[in-house]
Amino acid sequence: MKKTTSQHISDIFFWLDFPSPHIMPLVMEIGSLGYNVVVVCEHGIPERRQNLGWKEFSVKDQVPVIISPSDAVYESIIEKAGRQSSVNILYGMSAFPLSCKAFKSLKSKPCKIGLFLESYRNDQKLKSSIRQIFYLLQSFRYFRVVDFLLACGKLGVRSYSKTLFPTGRIYEFGYFVEGSSDVEDGDVGLEYNSEQAFSFSYVGQLNHHKNLKILLDGLSFVLGDFHLKIIGDGPLRGELEDYVAKKKLSEKVDFLGVVDNREVRKALKKSDCMVLPSSYDGWGAVINEALSSGCKVIVSSNCGASSVICDNKLGEVFSSNDVHELTFSLKKVMRAGKLSEEDREYIKSFYNRCLSPAVGAEHFMNIIKLAGVCSKSIYPPWSGRS
Known part of the structure; x- marks a missing residue:
């Protein structure tokens, strides 16, 4: 495993498939803490997601979002992302081309690298067993290099504890989406919120x-x-x-x-x-x-x-x-x-x-500051433990 002992963090890079509204509120809050945060995406929000009502998240110029970087732009990002004071968050493990490309470019550099992973599907018997073997084999490529793993919920922690990643580097995490703003009361479809129903x-x-x-x-x-x-x-x-x-x-x-x-x-x-x-x-x-x-x-x-x-x-x-x-x-x-x-x-x-983007940003920073530096347990905000 490469050594990343420095606790000074200046730049944080998120390597995503697209600028998901489920991730961008967290990214914005991290940026508001005074860190230079950059989001690099393979492409914009896919049409199939837009058809489901997904919209581009407004970053208000606070966080640069780079879509489909050219080779020259990509190399300039890697030069900065590979520094010892940089942290890189790769979304997915071998699932998205840009994250895979970034991992290959960064794995020998002194930066910190973390994976943001959902659990793999575990309810299909034979298919789930095959998936477990697949992720076990995939972890062989990553476990020596990755400094920490952000696993979605207890399901994610259980999934990746069965791979080669040391359990001390797996942290329970989740999505921290934008809260419900003050919206006007109004009817949606037929009235059903009566006193009785x-x-x-x-x-x-x-x-x-x-x-x-x-x-x-x-x-x-x-x-x-x-x-x-x-x-x-x-x-x-x-x-x-x-x-x-x-x-x-x-x-x-x-x-x-x-x-x-x-x-x-x-x-x-x-x-x-x-x-x-x-x-x-x-x-x-x-x-x-x-x-x-x-x-x-x-x-x-x-x-x-x-x-x-x-x-x-x-x-x-x-x-x-x-x-x-x-x-x-x-x-x-x-x-x-x-x-x-x-x-x-x-x-x-x-x-x-427990679930606001601001709380998520605090949990995220606790993880990346301590990962690889000390063995203190870091619990998610909803656990009730500190």
Whole structure:
């Protein structure tokens, strides 16, 4: 392993596939701490993401964002990024060409190198075993050179603890997205936040791994007055609409399609509980968005963000693909009743203390300052440990 003992940090480089709105708020906060932060991306936000409502994050000239650098620009970045006072964060391990290229260029230089990784999918038996072997082999290329690994949630920590990376270099991390700004109250689709109806919501793509059918199965066993708003679109929309009819839930479920992020935040402010039933999600940034809006969550144990749900005032975690546990959780949050203003303030306070970009930036700086220097354990802000 190369030696990077200097604790002085002047420049921090993020090597990304594209400027994700799930990462850029954290980057901006790190820059506000007085460090020179540069974001280098393979390309802009892909069209398929834009079609889901993703927009370019405004950096307000505080952080340079370099898209598709020319060879000359790339070499000038590497010259600075390779210095002993520089830290480089590579997003993904062998998944994105720019990160791979940067790793090859930087691995023999005195800078610090960290990987930002989601867990790999672990719910597919044979395929998951093959993935584990793949990442074990991939880690052979990296473990001698990488100074620290930012792993998304406990799932990420468990995944990469099975590779060659020393556990002392693996730190639990996550996504720290922009909080819910003060948005005007307004209706999103049909009115459902009445005094009587308990309001559930789902935000995301309508595809197989989001596992919406299990949510509909669970709700078919739930009695009482409730509504579910499904925000998002995808290849399974028609099939899911038919499934809603089959489960006799047509009067209780509304499909809103893709809406602007501001409208998503309005919906979450009106919702009593947001459900993320994914069979797998490396993190699940909608959990952050829901909590910042003062909305309870129910989340599958196979989502990285399940790590942050540490008490039942925030919501519930159910075992992935277990319809009985999900049904129990749905009934439990309904029995607790619609959210009061006090409930919402508690949830928003948790977000501000544990998941805001400012808190994420502090956690990030603690890691990169101590990684490779001392053996002190560094816990994520949501752990309740210091």
